[in-house]
Amino acid sequence: MGHRPAGAAWLAAGLCGAAAVAVLVGGCDTAPPAPTDPQAALVAKGRKLFFEETFGGNGRTCGTCHPVENNLTLDARFIATLPPNDPLFVAEFVPALARNFENPVLMRQFALIVENLDGFDDLANRFVMRGIPHTLGMRVSVASPQGPRTGWSGDGAPGDGSLRAFATGAVIQHFTKTLNRVAGVDFRLPTADELDAMEAFQLSLGRQQELALPLPLKDVVAQRGQAIFLDGRLGKCNFCHENAGANANFGAGPIGNQNFDTGVENLPDQPAKLTAQRVPRDDGLGIPGDGTFNTPSLVEAADTPPFFHNNAVATLEGAVAFYNGDAFNNSPAGRLLAGATGGGIKLDATQVQAVASFLRVINALENIRQATELLQATRRAGGHGRTARGSPLRQAVAETEDAIEVLADADLHPLALRHLERALAAARKALRGWVSVDSRLAEAIAALEAARVDIVQ
């Protein structure tokens, strides 16, 4: 399987210009023509920088920690698939980075990364261990009246704090060849043009708009979960995650992407702290920190575990159950919420499951939306470049796999799952085969639509 005669590859490559042959074989596998629309060209330039540019540093790219095939984030299972010489692991094979740059144990076991958010002058003591947020849906999850909020504590970017500036801070933190971190020696800083392009690319990722809840969901459990999520006397989630996004609204109108101290740092038995490794307390926004963290969007949550800034919780159900515990209900945000709504958050097991099911279903719908868009783009390009690493078709396959996983893990929507399996099989055939590529893409798109219709009216 997956093999084709060398002659056919040669024929396809050699005769690519001939339209008739291109139709016959379903498009040639060369790179698509460069986009002519200026915005698309800027996004394409940013994409290339994000996944390929090392900025003269230790070999890492942004894609080292934000790989497109894993929803632009890392988890321990994905890290375990990487070869030992992957630049993620520079601390394991570059002597100058062996100490105080990363913690290989915590990286491999919990996907935690060292961040020196309070400056680089005491590397042995001033650091925090953080998970890697996906960089999806940032067009709708960064703005607040207090300015842009990026990173887990909202202050991840240097300078004006903007998403545009974030890349500069990431290069200094993660790309350096030595701990001296001298620009021009250990790495080079991105230019203004490169920052523009990377910003445009990052803003193009994932959702471009908020959901409008409630959705007419068909599964009764997910539907109940949505009602609990929205209920200001029960789940109370919508106050901070309006429309399952990253923006707050306490009833007086939208107030953007806010920071809260929800007590995650006070969780007992945090996995990373059960090891013999040093994990300093993370004080959140500012220097010294005020203990607050930035609200992440939840539409993208189900397929981007583990959860919270310190990757303390491995499952979505566990992350929902967090809100029932003392760590949350005794936290500054928990007390405020209790004062305003007549009590803390207290969900029973069936309700936790319902809310998590709702989050799984909206994540599956987002995966289906993205996969459909990517398959359509592959069709428009006549199948060009479809087998390339990170191609829209490969990404469509990954999104479809995610949709299957998030539903199957909670026994949701068995019928939609069968349509998704069909979509996956057709997309994989389009990826590997050389005949009828376009009709297989069309078949995958139709099967995704059938799955969607089974999930939402």
Ligand code: HEC
């Ligand atoms: C070694 C791993 C690593 C590399 C390489 C890396 N990042 Fe990140 N990224 C992280 C971590 C960890 C965070 C969380 C930082 C924080 O909380 O402030 C993060 C956060 C982000 C965020 C914030 C997302 C949000 O929702 O607020 C953006 C944007 C981002 N990275 C972009 C980049 C760009 C652009 C590059 C390349 C120049 C890059 N990253 C390289 C690990 C990495």
Ligand code: HEC
């Ligand atoms: C007071 C505001 C607030 C309320 C209410 C709230 N959240 Fe959150 N939520 C946050 C913040 C802030 C974070 C990030 C905390 C951290 O990492 O330290 C977060 C993180 C999460 C995460 C982890 C996402 C990820 O990608 O790691 C999930 C899941 C989540 N919340 C679900 C819910 C659900 C479900 C409810 C209702 C039961 C809820 N939240 C209520 C503010 C809130």
